[in-house]
Amino acid sequence: MSLDAKKKIVVHCRNIIKTYGTGASRVFALRGADLDVYEGELLMLVGPSGCGKTTFISILTALLKEDSGVCEVLGKDINALTLEQKVLFRRESIGFVFQLFNLLPALTAQENVAVPLLIQGKDRKTALKEAKTVLDSMGLGERIGALPSELSGGQQQRVAIARALVHHPKLIVCDEPTSSLDHESGQMVMKLLRNIADKEKTTLIVVTHDDRIYHFADRMAYMEDGRIIKSEMMQTGKETTK
Ligand SMILES: Nc1ncnc2c1ncn2[C@@H]1O[C@H](COP(=O)(O)OP(=O)(O)OP(=O)(O)O)[C@@H](O)[C@H]1O
Numbered sequence: 001m002s003l004d005a006k007k008k009i010v011v012h013c014r015n016i017i018k019t020y021g022t023g024a025s026r027v028f029a030l031r032g033a034d035l036d037v038y039e040g041e042l043l044m045l046v047g048p049s050g051c052g053k054t055t056f057i058s059i060l061t062a063l064l065k066e067d068s069g070v071c072e073v074l075g076k077d078i079n080a081l082t083l084e085q086k087v088l089f090r091r092e093s094i095g096f097v098f099q100l101f102n103l104l105p106a107l108t109a110q111e112n113v114a115v116p117l118l119i120q121g122k123d124r125k126t127a128l129k130e131a132k133t134v135l136d137s138m139g140l141g142e143r144i145g146a147l148p149s150e151l152s153g154g155q156q157q158r159v160a161i162a163r164a165l166v167h168h169p170k171l172i173v174c175d176e177p178t179s180s181l182d183h184e185s186g187q188m189v190m191k192l193l194r195n196i197a198d199k200e201k202t203t204l205i206v207v208t209h210d211d212r213i214y215h216f217a218d219r220m221a222y223m224e225d226g227r228i229i230k231s232e233m234m235q236t237g238k239e240t241t242k
């Protein structure tokens with residue numbers, strides 16, 4: 001039995017096709033993308049601008065509907081879910097980290113992190129307490145009362161990561177999480193993500209152009225013109241947390 005056959009599959013995509021628009025302006029964003037991602041793996045998805053990376057992760061997080069293909073995530077056939085089930089699925093099972101942090105500007109760091117818990121129906125006191133615990137663990141304990149505008153880029157991204165994982169999702173998807181950060185902040189952010197994959201068996205998919213963070217990956221998947229053209233294991237992934 002191969003190593004892969006023993007590991008639990010979290011994402012299973014086959015022949016995903018996605019177009020935008022119609023007629024002469026129709027764009028083929030995905031042209032038959034295949035990918036499996038395993039539990040606890042940190043997979044980096046790389047490829048030239050416009051090759052379909054954001055489209056692909058939007059489909060597997062049920063934010064966007066594919067034209068055709070198979071997409072199973074955490075044992076669920078994404079296509080078979082109703083809109084309501086998709087919302088619930090995202091709320092419970094997925095964490096998102098974006099390039100530009102997407103924090104709510106009027107809320108403090110602690111309140112931003114508490115949002116997913118409040119949406120899940122937790123009371124405010126519990127949500128704020130759990131948010132503080134996660135921010136403490138990320139070295140932001142002193143800054144929980146700060147507004148996003150009062151934080152550095154690296155600190156804002158750490159708050160965004162805290163928000164993505166505070167509800168213990170099984171899958172965290174990050175779209176260019178370090179591209180607006182300086183080198184040091186980018187490394188710090190990746191160390192945090194690497195630790196989450198190692199300690200909580202969370203699966204991470206990280207879309208990136210940033211070759212300074214490739215060594216944090218377990219595996220690289222290369223995308224070109226709407227397809228995953230190859231993937232290869234990285235030797236150094238686990239060593240970077242030390
Ligand atoms: N809403 C949309 N309407 C029309 N075309 C779109 C839309 N979103 C993306 N596209 C097109 O689909 C293709 C894939 O886009 P996508 O955003 O998935 O690429 P990407 O790999 O994430 O690029 P980047 O690295 O620049 O973020 C591109 O040709 C893009 O112009």
Ligand SMILES: [Mg+2]
Nearest residue numbers: 053054055175
């Ligand atoms: Mg993109």
